[in-house]
Amino acid sequence: MSSEATIASGKKNIKTILKQLESEGIIGISVDCVIFGFDENELKVLLIKSDLEKFKNKWSLLGDLINKNEDLREAAYRILEERTGLRDVYLEQVKAFGEAMRHPAARVVTIAYCSLINIQHHQLKILDNELHWHKIKSIDEMAFDHKKILTVCYEWLQKRIQEHPLGFSLLPGKFSLRELQNLYEAILNIKLDRRNFRKKFFSMGLLEDTQEYETDVPHRPGKLYKFNYEKYQKKERKKWFGIDF
Amino acid sequence: MSSEATIASGKKNIKTILKQLESEGIIGISVDCVIFGFDENELKVLLIKSDLEKFKNKWSLLGDLINKNEDLREAAYRILEERTGLRDVYLEQVKAFGEAMRHPAARVVTIAYCSLINIQHHQLKILDNELHWHKIKSIDEMAFDHKKILTVCYEWLQKRIQEHPLGFSLLPGKFSLRELQNLYEAILNIKLDRRNFRKKFFSMGLLEDTQEYETDVPHRPGKLYKFNYEKYQKKERKKWFGIDF
DNA sequence: GCAAAAGTGTTGGAAATACACCCATGT
């Protein structure tokens, strides 16, 4: 169906589609995936080289136009899979970015979705456009307004991991408390007291002792725990946190 | 420009535009404004009667398609003004809703924006489509997926007023602590201890004593305070809130 | 036995909670 192709990404070249959108005065809708990973005690993000001439040496997020008949979140999962081959990951919507001039080729409103994945446990199956992991700290310029989107998503992540157990998806199923703490320290970019950190997590009662220990470490091995999602789901969310601003 | 009209709301009838979008396989983008107000100790929301036949007796949020050359937030402010005549209000983006089948007439992705206004201090200047305030508690069915959008926005509001001084825009510039507490109690749907509530707010140091008192109350008049936005802006935001989930 | 990280308790201060009486005003 040719009319569908005007807004679908399909097989057509994205530049052609954008040109078409622009000439017909149509607003495009895209999804950009911000995929965070954690490795070597550093927070990283997946980026590709931009398709567009204008940004040909700039890095960009994993994005594409959405199709006519897919939900926004379906589009996000599709795009993630098309770009990386990844499946079975969380995706959460963070924000819509809709400035009129954010895209040079056409008017495109984009919705940012965030995902956290374990770099070791998810092999990238597609490596087009130089897809690879970038340390968060060493990213400077990016294509479009993607630097801004990334910043918003990073701030969202910093807040979100403190009130939601998102972070566990960045770790192996069984992890040591040191790994968990490294994760929080890296994402929040702060140092935490080891004893208080343990106390906090144990008191939440959501860590399950696996009776296993780290191996191949050049020091005393730590116990391995896993996160009890079931118990977490059952907990009732409180609506009163205490006013603080 | 006729191509612009295919996506702009402009003067054309919205039903015509939707039909056109659908027949051309184009995805529309709209903004829906969720306008909360506070009156008689109750949280209310502004709704209109839906334009569409299918939902002709259902209430709906204040929405419209966005124009080609306006930012998303500009569109939100425009739509709010077109529907109500209101200006000078906060608007915050809450979430995009993009299920493929959420709109019966065409594929439309919508971005919800929230606003809080003081019912007494903002006169509605336009009353088309039976625009008026509805008590949050007495809303049952709504058009489209607007009930769901409203629920998400309400939950967003409940969380947001605890970490951000949003709520003050629902009150007069000068307000008593009782009014402030009523607001929090109504929105969160809980009872709070009066003394602890005061202690909390005073300790934040953001309330300014106006040296004025309530009038025309059939009991001891309360002091009136105003919120010191300037001082609030200067405060540095903390990135560590304490893990809790 | 040395290096490296794991594991563990206590204490002081701050903040949250629970709770009851007197005060100022309008009627």
Add this chain to the structure above:
DNA sequence: ACATGGGTGTATTTCCAACACTTTTGC
């Protein structure tokens, strides 16, 4: 004088932050 909500203080508890030594393992 009474009804109504305004205004205040204290004791208790809970939570958070600061802090140092012993243990286990690999080399």
